[in-house]
Amino acid sequence: MDITKEIKRQAQELQKKLELLRDNNLQELVTKKAALETQLTDIEGQISNTCKRLGISMAGSSSPARAERRTRMGSDVIRAKITEVLKASPQGLSQIDIAKQTGVSYASVINFLKDNQDSIRTEGDRKSKLVFLK
Secondary structure: OOHHHHHHHHHHHHHHHHHHHHHOOHHHHHHHHHHHHHHHHHHHHHHHHHHHHHOOOOOOOOOOOOOOOOOOOOHHHHHHHHHHHHHHOOOOEOHHHHHHHHOOOHHHHHHHHHHOOOOEEEEOOHHHOEEEEO
16 A cells, blocks of 8 residues: 555545534534523423422422432331331231331331341241231
């Protein structure tokens, strides 16, 4: 292969790339996107304020950020809820049912059961496991 032809070919490729870069309006698009995001945030704020004044929830909104923080349950609250649900169910409950009835996350239910084996008993294996109070 002739080296001069290779150099000309590479020079042409670089020239095409430079033309693409010159014709590129990337910065304009980024600026336009930022302006639209700001506008969207303002509109979502207006929707939120209107919903608050009307006393309705924003279930259909697509807000990327949550307005309120998630609250954590203390161990004493978790203990009280699980104990209350298990007292009301002498036939026993599955771990998933405990989580659904108490509103405590499934992982927290698992951790509670592991940490409090002295106050609960289980029967069955895996999916058929039931939890009872002692």
